[in-house]
Amino acid sequence: MNFSLTVGLPHYLLVGAMLFCFGLYGVFSKKNAIAVLMSLELMLNAVNINLIAFNRFLWNNPVEGTKHLLLNGHVSAIFVIVVAAAEVAVGLALVISIYRSRLSANVDELDWLKW
Amino acid sequence: MNAQYALLAPEITLAVVGLVIFSVGLLIPKGSRQGMVPLTVLGILVTMAVAGAQFFSNVNGSFLDGMYLADNYASFFKLLFLAAALLVVLSSTEYVQKLPAHRGEFYGLILFAALGMMVMAGSGDLITLYVGLELMTISFYVLVAYLSEDGKSGEAGLKYLILGAVSSAVLLYGVSFLYGLTGSTVITEIAAKLGSGMSPATILALLLVLAGFSFKISLIPFHMWAPDIYEGAPVPITAYLAVASKAAGFAALVRVMLVGLKAQALDGNVAVALAVLIGLTMIAGNLMAIPQKNFKRMMAYSSISQAGYIAVGLLAGTPDGVKGVLFYSMIYVFANMGAFTVATVVSTAQGSDEIKDFAGLARRSPLAAVVMTVSLLSMAGIPPLAGFVGKFYLFKALLDQGWVPLVFIAFVMSMVSVYYYLLVTRTMYMEEGADLPKIGVSGATKFTLLVTMLVTLFLGIYPSPLAKMATIAAASLFR
Amino acid sequence: MLNNFGAIGILLIFAIALPVILVTVPKLLAPRKYSKEKGTVYECGMETRGETWVQFKTNYFLYALVFVAFDVETVFLYPWAVQFRKLGTFAFIEMFIFIAILLVGFWYAWKEGALEWK
Numbered sequence: 001m002n003f004s005l006t007v008g009l010p011h012y013l014l015v016g017a018m019l020f021c022f023g024l025y026g027v028f029s030k031k032n033a034i035a036v037l038m039s040l041e042l043m044l045n046a047v048n049i050n051l052i053a054f055n056r057f058l059w060n061n062p063v064e065g066t067k068h069l070l071l072n073g074h075v076s077a078i079f080v081i082v083v084a085a086a087e088v089a090v091g092l093a094l095v096i097s098i099y100r101s102r103l104s105a106n107v108d109e110l111d112w113l114k115w
Numbered sequence: 116m117n118a119q120y121a122l123l124a125p126e127i128t129l130a131v132v133g134l135v136i137f138s139v140g141l142l143i144p145k146g147s148r149q150g151m152v153p154l155t156v157l158g159i160l161v162t163m164a165v166a167g168a169q170f171f172s173n174v175n176g177s178f179l180d181g182m183y184l185a186d187n188y189a190s191f192f193k194l195l196f197l198a199a200a201l202l203v204v205l206s207s208t209e210y211v212q213k214l215p216a217h218r219g220e221f222y223g224l225i226l227f228a229a230l231g232m233m234v235m236a237g238s239g240d241l242i243t244l245y246v247g248l249e250l251m252t253i254s255f256y257v258l259v260a261y262l263s264e265d266g267k268s269g270e271a272g273l274k275y276l277i278l279g280a281v282s283s284a285v286l287l288y289g290v291s292f293l294y295g296l297t298g299s300t301v302i303t304e305i306a307a308k309l310g311s312g313m314s315p316a317t318i319l320a321l322l323l324v325l326a327g328f329s330f331k332i333s334l335i336p337f338h339m340w341a342p343d344i345y346e347g348a349p350v351p352i353t354a355y356l357a358v359a360s361k362a363a364g365f366a367a368l369v370r371v372m373l374v375g376l377k378a379q380a381l382d383g384n385v386a387v388a389l390a391v392l393i394g395l396t397m398i399a400g401n402l403m404a405i406p407q408k409n410f411k412r413m414m415a416y417s418s419i420s421q422a423g424y425i426a427v428g429l430l431a432g433t434p435d436g437v438k439g440v441l442f443y444s445m446i447y448v449f450a451n452m453g454a455f456t457v458a459t460v461v462s463t464a465q466g467s468d469e470i471k472d473f474a475g476l477a478r479r480s481p482l483a484a485v486v487m488t489v490s491l492l493s494m495a496g497i498p499p500l501a502g503f504v505g506k507f508y509l510f511k512a513l514l515d516q517g518w519v520p521l522v523f524i525a526f527v528m529s530m531v532s533v534y535y536y537l538l539v540t541r542t543m544y545m546e547e548g549a550d551l552p553k554i555g556v557s558g559a560t561k562f563t564l565l566v567t568m569l570v571t572l573f574l575g576i577y578p579s580p581l582a583k584m585a586t587i588a589a590a591s592l593f594r
Numbered sequence: 595m596l597n598n599f600g601a602i603g604i605l606l607i608f609a610i611a612l613p614v615i616l617v618t619v620p621k622l623l624a625p626r627k628y629s630k631e632k633g634t635v636y637e638c639g640m641e642t643r644g645e646t647w648v649q650f651k652t653n654y655f656l657y658a659l660v661f662v663a664f665d666v667e668t669v670f671l672y673p674w675a676v677q678f679r680k681l682g683t684f685a686f687i688e689m690f691i692f693i694a695i696l697l698v699g700f701w702y703a704w705k706e707g708a709l710e711w712k
Contacts, residue, residue, distance in 0.1 A: 043284035054295035076242045083249045085666035098269045
């Protein structure tokens, strides 16, 4: 491997993979529901980093016959951001509703069902 | 330009109907929200007519350079989702009347979930697929947590949200690698670029995508969520979740795997791994269903094993296999809706859904007991019911591909499933249940029960109309 | 490339060194005398009362939720606005439909009392 200071695709993918793993770890180890939702966001942002890095480094091609660039990855990232926001909004609303009935936001205490 | 938008007619119709339902719910003052059910049913029927017209006039078009497809395969699944939504709406009228608040939104959310599934079935692009998937699951998060008074429901909703979001993130991470490998998110272009290449990155992407979808269809290592969420959710929503959300997962998974990644997914080692997972799913799902005391938990494990049967068609990977998937998914809608409608009736009357609550149902409500028996036996695959024909198509397709041991497992496990289905029947017919109330079914619920039972019987004896539809739909996938 | 990142490296070194120097030099030079007044929380205006760890009304969160949802949806307006002239009337109508759908959602939030202070 070439250890020069040039930042290239592998570095971005590494950051993405790290974020994804932190997020995955956080989802299954955090007690507080809000922290779990934050970990989820980390995972989705890892996806965004991947999409944009791939677009920038590998598929930065112009649309045929024009000078505009193909921005598939960027557009995908916008969709991911928006949908993730909707998902987290519903998640927070559920946390509030559960908090109201139990006065706690700890995932550990969600033991009324078996899992 | 305009002709292309006509391809989207079913989706646009359903979106408009959903928004109208929400608006009507706001305009009518609280407490007097009547008339929502007829309006919803009408909306679903109109959308069904549009989707049916597309199917029977053989509309096969693509939209925006293949990002969205309106082919027979998608139309078949659209009809399936709409039928499921219709049955859920009809069977839940009395249940919804008992809800303390927010009755109108219930129907709107069911419609939006159906819209999301339709987008999933029709999407030829992975990001479009993701948006459809999220539209469906976000609607489901709210529906699962609908009983705000009941702590279990909210808890199930939050659990479903966390696990569902993780699985979507895993799926998307795989999609991002597919994009990196091919520079496109359109399924056909991915197939063209990947060819039959098998790099480590392709395998990683394939496994991530497969894991994400396995969660949605509850294949074995990703099945833990199902029993809890099924138990906590309102009964009609459990039915909808088991039937439609699973079918939508299969609709998308089959398209991605057999159109986009066929060379990779059905190649030697990956196929063997998939076969092992499917075998485990059938074994564990059926064995864990046996000791369950709660009807919804039992049905959850049963639905896990059913996912195993349906995935058999995916593993076969042939038009025959896809035909089996389509056929079985459709009859599974009617069998499962029949069983869950009975469960809804019982849980509305008795406020509980343990299996022992069904005691003496044959005496207390003969129709419900008969429908339950027919539905369960159909799921077990007893001839002459529809489930037998469906399993026959699926196992035959797999046998043609030479997976003899897996077919054997599937067959044995179908026999095992008869045992726990008959336990419920025994409770209904043999036990007294003396102190339990008499249950009357009427109106929309009765209609739902009769329809599901008749369809299950009819398709068992005379399957060829649906089989023909499934063949046409499967053929359009492989064009 | 290397030079550019070298500059960033030098900046980083200075950025870390400066606070360290600024903290250690007073530690070494300044006289240390404690008094009650020094021990209190630094705050201008009124003296603090009660706990700092108070609960906010859940209405704050409802506002925040509605804000997050609508705030992020407007992201779609940016790509459209950049290419507004090229996309033409059809995209204009499409964007109106999009905003109309958002407005139905907003209307719903309003009617259901998410924006009210109870």
